[in-house]
Amino acid sequence: MISDFTLASARAALRARRVSSTELTRHFLGAIDALNPQLNAFITVTADRALVQAAAADAALASGDHGALTGIPLAIKDLFCTDGVRTTAGSRILSPFVPPYESTVTANLLRDGAVFLGKANMDEFAMGSSNATSAYGPVVNPWTRTGDNRPLVPGGSSGGSAAAVAAGLALGATATDTGGSIRQPASFCGIAGIKPTYGRCSRWGVVAFASSLDQAGPVARNVQDCAILLGSMAGYDPKDSTSANIPVPDFAAACRRGVKGLRIGVPREYRSDDMPPEIEALWQQGLAWLRDAGAEIVDVSLPHTKYGLATYYIVAPAEASSNLARYDGVRFGARSDGADLTALYENTRADGFGAEVQRRIMIGTYVLSAGYYDAYYIRAQKIRSLILKDFTEVFAKVDALVTPTAPSAAFALGDRLDDPIKMYFNDVFTVPANMAGIPGMSVPAGLDAHGLPLGLQVLGRPFDEETVFAVAQTIEDAAGFLARPSVRAGG
Amino acid sequence: MSLDPAAVRRIAKLARIRVADDALPQLAGELNAILGWIEQLNEVDIDGVTPLTGAAQMTLAWRADVVNDGGDAERVLSNAPDRDGQFYAVPKVVE
Amino acid sequence: MAYTIEGNSGRWEVVVGLEVHAQVISNAKLFSGAATAFGAAPNSQVSLVDAAFPGMLPVLNGECVAQAVRTGLGLNAEIHLHSRFDRKNYFYADLPSGYQISQYEHPIVGKGVIEIELADGSTRQIGVTRLHLEQDAGKSLHDQHPTKTFVDLNRSGVALMEIVSEPDIRSPEEAGAYVRKLRSILRYLGTCDGNMEEGSLRADVNVSVRKAGEAYRTRCEIKNVNSIRFVMQAVEVEALRQIKVWEDGGEVVQETRLFDSARGTTRPMRSKEDAHDYRYFPDPDLRPLVLDPAWVESLRAALPELPDAKRARFIGDFGLSPYDAGVLVAEQSTASYFETVAAGRDAKLAANWVTGDLFAALNRKSVTIEGSPVTPAALGALLDLIGNKTINGKIAKQVFDEMVETGAAPDAIVQARGLRQVVDTSAIDAAVDAVIAANPDKAAEYRSGKDKLFGFFVGQVMKAMAGKGNPALVNDAVKSKLG
């Protein structure tokens, strides 16, 4: 049954001609038709294009000339510019924007034969952890608490991507992670997602939030599917000066390496009294699985990680305030009129940006402004150095770190909206990896008492995603996570 | 460091975001809450630490001096909210 | 004698520092692959990077880095092996990204020096504070539509070198000489064409005034002055304005002003009124720029001879006057023209011909030396005809004028017109005899002591010989026949 396919099994079925890409694509378009009104996971659905791509994929499969993803239907986070297809970044200010270019990451996926179903909803400019800041309405998590139908958030900012995959509206999706935007929604939606090393995927054509932190990666049903997707998305791009000119390893093969002999670090600073006992228990369970699989568990210290979140809320808004200056109503996007140019700018940006984006632009403007730059920005960059140093020292002793992905399971739509800082704490475990540029993956490991998925996070050395995949695969195998959300395609 | 409404007005001006006067106090409150929370960073000893400017630990690569882009005004003008011929158009600026 | 301005309250000194924006000669822009050529159709040389489309990223053009390093070496400046690109944030219609990528804290080139030559023959050292690479903005056109400003982004992202001087300049003349010398060096290096009409070289002029011995007073910055003459005028009128403000009991306020060349005044710039807070920070899309010292040395080794060195050589090797040498080296094309003419010949004579007859002819024809109708080889051939006594200097001028008009070779002109100099002493003697015979009174006067008439006889003989007589032989003959 198509709704049971993982990306890997769908690929095998396509290659064996047991199913056609057109059939697959029609299935997912039908699922989107049925469930998107409820989930709002897609901002734009490109059905006609998808069917054209599927037909081409079927022709390629028929001729035996196929790529790594030929015929696989995917959702694309609406932060990736797609040639001729509206790209909004979840913002009103980009509502009329149709890029005349294709981002490198999506171009890589198209090169490998993928089919794009449409553009996935997201927090505006990727700023958020609940998908509530989208100008196109919130995304609803396909999971609900046992015996409680109140809608929950999917996490964010890649909430549309995660919800679409979890609900069976796509076999996988692109996502981006600036402070946890891949891993936290993956955890909330019971799927896998990896933020690779900074520089592994090109940022060219991805709408920028915070340039030194943004990194693209996949979300998918499981670890193996993420490995297949990342293999296509990654690669050196001379158009991005921060792209790493190093070869892309066989990530899928690395999933089968196992953890025998690996040293797995447990950072003691991630433990806190506030942590829900179920999350603490799941963490211990994960470590036990790894120990059983032959890994050595080592207690380590990352003394500066607790400052990661506050550091992030200087660095990310600072970069964002500058990156988002280009949205001025002159060359693209929405414009609000004004009596003079300054009024045009101020009206365009007041009308075009939502409250959270405005707040972060203001914070960023302030921390960079004359007289405050050293106290905020320079201090933050120095602490960032210390965070990186912590990781570097720890990775001299261990091969990977394992932590919870998020401090809670999915919460109710509308919760925590009144208090930005409370919302920011969703990313407390994920942000340090962005500050240091290291790879991090969330893998579903269990359910909480309300039947909601919880993820564990695996962190690795720079450009050692292979070990991250091996550890995550071991957790996934041991967890045997089979639960499915209450809202899903194919019943 | 705490922001009063006048400081918020100045920041909004710099950021080119229109903020109504009566919205300033609440915005100041929100920003101050965030800035107050960030104050925790003052307890970190940063003496002698070199700031990290980016996550990519590499030096800058160069491009060859070759013309391989541009040459298509329509491509860059096609999304313009207002244009006149091959120009972008904005309200008149007095220098 | 130092330049000062006499005010009602006494003498004022003028303090000037210049920020020159020099457009780098490169095919493509600083961070994109769009072309840089002047005069293209609006927005036809704009990449998505230059227009700051979402997700677009800068990639540094290596040749622009090389050009900046060459320029730094040419200014005897420190080359910083580690530099960095920062963002300078401000909103303006012709600044698509809302920030200019520039080098604020860590420029690629540090302190250097430029020697300027003044009309009185003296020289002065003007300090260069720094040189950094940055992007140019687009162009706003305010006069094309009654209610709109039009924006053309062709210039957006073109590489500029901002070359900042110390406030060492003390007069309009020095300001002019500084820009002239800087332009000359840039042209020698091939790093900027120095074309001020096309905006390839623009100066921001920082002016303040003070009484002798005082600390600096408040300065004003006059933006984008686009000719050397205007730079000099701007310094003068702005200094006078500030003196008047101070002497009227007012206070000069630090501000950005525009030079109005039609009125010969400066006025405050309205659009730059609000105090700027540029919020500089390192551009996170780029990494630090690290140069290989061996690469810098290879650029140094390939530098051309620069004006100062060439001038010294022209004085030392050719015995030219400092003034003539200065004139000849100002433009590399002039210097190389001169050197071709002077090679193996009388260098002073060559210098006189180039700075005299040739410059006059180029002026008359309104052509540059590159477009000269007389090639350096042809002028050299003309000097050879003088040197080997085929023609005399006077005839040479006649031949040169014809070379300018027709482009013909000098020996061909001499041949065709029969201008070969007469060295046959019997022919000269005959001409002298005829002139003496025709002027018996004057011959008698000369012989009775009126020496001044010698020139008359020489002139008459030359005239009788259609100017072709060898001047020395004619002199000798006249002297002996009248003697």
Ligand SMILES: [Mg+2]
């Ligand atoms: Mg300036």
Ligand SMILES: [Zn+2]
């Ligand atoms: Zn500048």
